[in-house]
Amino acid sequence: MVNSSKRSTTSLKLLISEIEATPREYWTELLETLRQFRQTIPLKNSPIINTEQAQKNQAAIDLLDSWLSEDEDASEHQQTWDYLKKAMDEDRLSDRPLFS
Known part of the structure; x- marks a missing residue:
C-alpha cells in the first residue's frame, strides 16, 4: 500500500x-x-455557492460600502439614528423601549 x-x-x-x-x-x-x-x-x-445569492450579497455589500464612503457629517448619522430609535419605539405593544 x-x-x-x-x-x-x-x-x-x-x-x-x-x-x-x-x-x-x-x-x-x-x-x-x-x-x-x-x-x-x-x-x-467545499461550500456550495449559490451564484445568484452571491451576486445579491455583493450588490448589498457594494451599497453599504457606497454609504460608508459618502462624505456626510457624523451629526447627520446621529440624527438619523435618533429618529429611527424613536420611530421603532413608538406604538410598541411592550412598555419597554427597544433602545435605552
Whole structure:
C-alpha cells in the first residue's frame, strides 16, 4: 500500500516537471487551463455557492460600502439614528423601549 502523502508528493513533482518542460511563453495559457479544469471538478468539503445569492450579497455589500464612503457629517448619522430609535419605539405593544 502506497502512502498517500508520498503519492501526493510524487504527483506534485511530476506536475512541476511538466510545467518546467513547457516553454515559458505558454505558462499563462497553461495556468488558465488549469484554473478552468479546477472549476469543473467537485471539490471535497467545499461550500456550495449559490451564484445568484452571491451576486445579491455583493450588490448589498457594494451599497453599504457606497454609504460608508459618502462624505456626510457624523451629526447627520446621529440624527438619523435618533429618529429611527424613536420611530421603532413608538406604538410598541411592550412598555419597554427597544433602545435605552
